[in-house]
């Protein structure tokens with residue numbers, strides 16, 4: 001597991017994203033740790049992240065999937081090119097498609113774990129799959145299509 005998340009290499013205009021920008025004080029601060037096979041991210045929902053009593057808001061879950069999977073696509077692209085993360089020329093992806101399945105209510109009060117992996121890397125398109133678990137129980141999964149922007 002790397003000590004530095006891929007998003008910590010993003011600077012300037014690439015660090016303002018609501019989901020993962022380190023310069024966005026109001027953002028979610030998604031951080032993706034890529035080990036060459038899986039991307040991992042832990043998130044603890046706050047009281048205001050609720051949908052109804054005891055259950056995490058689904059839109060928040062979609063946002064976590066979005067930035068974690070795009071971070072996974074970026075990290076995997078650097079690896080595929082045999083370059084250190086963050087090295088020039090900068091690699092960035094945007095989201096073309098985000099598909100979420102809510103499998104069961106995601107409980108408030110537990111740390112959430114997102115685990116992602118690459119389904120496809122072809123040309124400028126990368127497809128990433130991800131599962132979100134609470135207390136080792138999968139609560140949602142997603143597929144994200146990322147398109148290389150830079």
Ligand SMILES: CCCCCCCCCCCCCCCC(=O)SCCNC(=O)CCNC(=O)[C@H](O)C(C)(C)COP(=O)(O)OP(=O)(O)OC[C@H]1O[C@@H](n2cnc3c(N)ncnc32)[C@H](O)[C@@H]1OP(=O)(O)O
Nearest residue numbers: 014017067070092093094095096097123125145147149150
């Ligand atoms: C400064 C400038 C750089 C900025 C760099 C960003 C920096 C950021 C830093 C932080 C990171 C944040 C991460 C947050 C993630 C977001 O929130 S990003 C914001 C939300 N997303 C957007 O605003 C994207 C809006 N959409 C677009 O700009 C364009 O539709 C896209 C996504 C670039 C694709 O357009 P395109 O390049 O013309 O794509 P095209 O050549 O037609 O298709 C390429 C491939 O993608 C597939 N594809 C295209 N669209 C779709 C789709 N909707 N569904 C499925 N597949 C699709 C095609 O089928 C094709 O597949 P193959 O035939 O190659 O197998």
